[in-house]
Amino acid sequence: MLVCDKCGAGINEGSKFCPQCGDPVTEADRVTVPVTESQVANVEISFGQSSSPNFNKAVEICKNIPSYSVTGEGKLAQHKLSLPITEVDLIVNLFDLVGSWKSSQMLINGHAATKKDLTYFGVGCYRSRQKAYKPEQFCFGEKEYEANIWGCKRLNMPVNEWGGGWLDHGQFDKSGVWHFDKNRIKHELELTLKENELCPVLDRKRVLETLEKLPDSINPKKDVNWQYRTSLEEINGEYKEVAVGVKPIIKKINRYVIGGFKPSWEISESETRSSNEHVIKVNLQLEDEAPKQRKPASQKKKSNPSSTIWLVIGAIVVLYLLFK
Numbered sequence: 001m002l003v004c005d006k007c008g009a010g011i012n013e014g015s016k017f018c019p020q021c022g023d024p025v026t027e028a029d030r031v032t033v034p035v036t037e038s039q040v041a042n043v044e045i046s047f048g049q050s051s052s053p054n055f056n057k058a059v060e061i062c063k064n065i066p067s068y069s070v071t072g073e074g075k076l077a078q079h080k081l082s083l084p085i086t087e088v089d090l091i092v093n094l095f096d097l098v099g100s101w102k103s104s105q106m107l108i109n110g111h112a113a114t115k116k117d118l119t120y121f122g123v124g125c126y127r128s129r130q131k132a133y134k135p136e137q138f139c140f141g142e143k144e145y146e147a148n149i150w151g152c153k154r155l156n157m158p159v160n161e162w163g164g165g166w167l168d169h170g171q172f173d174k175s176g177v178w179h180f181d182k183n184r185i186k187h188e189l190e191l192t193l194k195e196n197e198l199c200p201v202l203d204r205k206r207v208l209e210t211l212e213k214l215p216d217s218i219n220p221k222k223d224v225n226w227q228y229r230t231s232l233e234e235i236n237g238e239y240k241e242v243a244v245g246v247k248p249i250i251k252k253i254n255r256y257v258i259g260g261f262k263p264s265w266e267i268s269e270s271e272t273r274s275s276n277e278h279v280i281k282v283n284l285q286l287e288d289e290a291p292k293q294r295k296p297a298s299q300k301k302k303s304n305p306s307s308t309i310w311l312v313i314g315a316i317v318v319l320y321l322l323f324k
Contacts, residue, residue: 042111125199149254176220225255227249
């Protein structure tokens with residue numbers, strides 16, 4: 001993290017202004033990498049004259065920002081500035097000073113916005129990303145339950161090693177090959193992409209290209225990157241392990257990630273001990289081929305050891321009385 005040479009506050013990598021005092025980032029703040037921006041949302045803040053003690057502080061911050069302007073005079077004066085949303089910490093601090101005034105307004109890409117738009121959804125997640133030890137890894141998930149191939153964990157479509165979720169969007173054919181329903185997956189991606197569209201690093205194009213790169217069909221018998229997801233089913237009075245979907249090998253799933261960065265995740269011991277032993281052994285019976293009732297194995301009828309012991313004792317007593 002950079003350090004402001006004016007007030008000593010921490011500055012996130014990529015910011016052009018100090019979030020506390022608004023001072024422009026310079027070489028004195030130890031900037032080593034030039035900042036480039038593309039398709040980043042623009043935030044505009046405006047406010048009028050106020051008797052609040054925060055007014056002078058807000059004006060002092062604004063004076064450091066090149067886009068700052070004042071129109072009108074006296075009580076009719078209007079103060080206005082614009083910043084890229086990547087300066088979210090500065091924007092939040094400034095809006096905390098002026099946001100409660102009737103004369104204040106915040107627009108994001110020309111649309112009225114609230115502080116929640118800056119602290120929640122994709123922008124709030126972006127703030128956490130910029131403070132993370134490994135920002136890129138942060139987006140792909142640092143833990144196993146967050147692991148994703150899209151580059152955004154807020155899309156809520158992780159690749160769980162036990163399967164489920166969006167991995168269930170599809171069906172088996174009669175040969176046991178799984179076919180993804182990519183249209184449905186794309187529909188769900190589009191919904192969450194819209195919710196988080198203000199995130200400066202969320203790349204919609206890359207997310208959809210990742211979906212295209214994902215195989216249309218998967219045969220776990222041949223593809224070492226996938227396994228069958230199974231369930232214990234009752235078929236014709238017997239419990240059998242039946243394939244109900246597919247699940248990825250988490251350590252290998254980053255092969256579908258687009259770009260030079262390949263994420264890695266903290267894997268639980270249970271996953272590292274898993275093997276492909278069920279790839280061939282599972283029953284690939286389809287739902288329309290036999291009735292299935294999903295019951296836990298504990299409900300399967302078992303013999304009662306105590307009943308067996310009493311039957312043996314009873315038989316001994318009968319034999320004793322017969323031959324006495």
